[in-house]
Amino acid sequence: MRLDLWIAVRVVAALATLTALSVVVFWATEVLPGDAAGVLSGPHATDAEREAIGVALGLDRPGAERYLEWMRGALGGDLGTSLATGRDVAGIVGARLVTSLAVLVPAVMMIVTLAGVLGTAAGLRQGGRLDRWLSGTTLGLIGTPDFLVATVLLAVFTAWWPVLPAVALVRPGESLWQHPELVLLPAVALALGGFGATMRLLRASVAHTVATPFAEFARLNGVRGLRYVWGVVVANALAPAVMALTVMTAGLLGGAIVVETLFNVPGLGSELTQAVAHRDVPLVQGLSLVLGAITLLLLLVGDVTARLLDRHGPTATGPAR
């Protein structure tokens, strides 16, 4: 299939997926016990006050009607207003996205560098001392829960050797992007969480490439050193590695809740958990939609990049951990 046509089909599929996602998220938030009026009223309201809050928030209308109205707005770029604060959902989502990215971008850069170098080194010498040591370490990292990694980092760099701030505190009018010292610990915590899996995928991909007749042919023809590593192995192992990296990045964007909570980085993940607790349906919808859209976009970019990189057409690559 031609590349532009293939991309167009993928974009249409992504839009259909987003629509389905918005229905599922709306329905899932609806079936949770209680609603925003209940949360806002608290335990000390009279029945009349409780009802008035529900009417003011428009929660007395049927779910389908509210969903369609929200959908119409979303198509026009209006994600609605938060039930808990009355603020513009698009504004909240935008601010949280900027905060999440401030930690995610450095974390992904660390992962790419570390996993790239170490994964290639380990894959080239499969079964070697470095490979065995890295296998053990990365398995350990994959098996360590996020909160433990974050807590150890906090203990080491804020208590025993207090060189970094424990909590990301930003003054009004400033952004987390202006404070590398605040970003460092959460970014390292995220990177350590995502590094293990990515490195192992890359290592498997490199090892697989090294074992192909194509690579063997290159070696027999005297291709050596950097030219062999970069031109033969990495170039051919890159496609699956890019896919692995995009999947991991998409996961970290909304899934960094533990790190965001412990370091007080108010990103998309922690906002989503709070919005669910407040039964703030428009905010949950807006956050999920944006997270879904970015994830689909990242996957699309990953697929396109992989397709462009994959010089030998579809092969039986099956990178395994």
Added chain:
Amino acid sequence: MATSTMRRRGVVGATSVLVALALAGCSGSHEAEQAAEPVTVDGGVLRAAFAGGSTETLNYLQGPTALDYVRARLVHAPLCELDPTAPDGVAYGVVESIEMSEDLSEYTLRVRDGVTFTDGTALTSADVLYSLRAPVLLEGLPFTRLVSRNVDLDAASAPDPSTVVLPALAPLADGRELICQSMLAIKDGTTEFTPQTPSSGPFTIAAFEPGQSTLLERNDGFYGQAPTLDEIELMSIADGTARVNALRQGQVDYISGLSPAQAQNLEGEGGLSVATSELPYASYQFFAMNLEHEPFADPRVREAFKLAVDRERIVENVYFGHAFEGNDVPALGFGSYDDSLEQRTHDQDRARELLDEAGRTGMSVELTVGPELPGMVETATLVVEDLKAVGVDATLAELAPGQLFADYPAYLALPFKAGYTPPAPFEPNHTPGTFPEVDALVQTARSAPTAEERLNASHAAQQLLWEKGNQIAPVFVPTISAASTAVSGVRELQFPDFAQATITP
């Protein structure tokens, strides 16, 4: 100013090491200067952290978090405040007196002279009247609407610039407590709350970023005692552990909303102090037995449940002493609380006897609880253990944060559930509908012509609740905060008040 800059310890990144060194140099010379002069505590910046969160709003009428009220209380002067030690039970603010008519049908508020808003206009009776009506006009959350439930605000009037007249919906003796429970002065016609909205409190908003931080600056035009702090920075740190870490590292000077275990850990650490709000500022934590659930219709079962609970163990093991033992009656520490009631003790034998008499030995019950108050889930866990010890087949159902009250009709229908009431006087906050005799006595306590009759009725109502009420209230839970020892002058009320706080450099 120099002192305030120097107070900002802690942010030590690669880029700011030089700055930190420079500051350390400054601070040395500053100390040398101070050694020669008497130490003054004027000025400075106080950085305080609260749970906050992205729902933070300047509209305190719709602000669900403690941080929203703490900030609003610093920006907007209170009309008056509850003060159980004062003769009227309240301390006056921009309202300088509240007179009650003999027949308890009307209240007359006198507005203090010389109070001005930040836009230069004088605060008058029109502003006070609007402040009282605002919770209804601006769709405030239910807890702000206490006055409107008892006073006819439509018929209220402001006959002259310093007088407001409020007719009660029915004869009302506790109108002062209602007006002073959480009412702040805002300007007539205010419909939205922004940093520029005219205000009359000790501080003004210099910058506000919801879910992140608020910067407050001293209002030199404040009518009352001038604050000494130059600035207050209120920060939002949602996670309790992160708040503790920020305090330990000196990123903030004060943190609120500690769990009892965190307080226990911080106690005794050098340079930090832990403070607990004093009575009456402690939340009434209760476990309600639903009378519709058949076993609880029998008063012997309710009494057995109350006797089964080991209150001292809860105070010691859950709260590490940072809580007040409860006696199954609300409003401990307020003026009308009946201290003469006998403290209920832990009596397992009597509890077993009562259950046996009622034929309910081995009954099954599920206690539903959520983390809505520090220590609530842990307390419920001990209550379930205590009930098992007297032969009740008790289990615990723990809900996610925020879920307990989210579906209120479902909450009401639960047979046995946790709940709480923030610190507030008993009579105006009593929810009728469970015991008609108690409701009638509370009505008398709120409307009888003499103070003595009112107090007697209130005590009789409390006696009835103690004997056969459906709430087990083992502890009253205060707010626990921690601060650097450089901080003083914080009033630990229901929420901390920083208006007169000081910080030593």
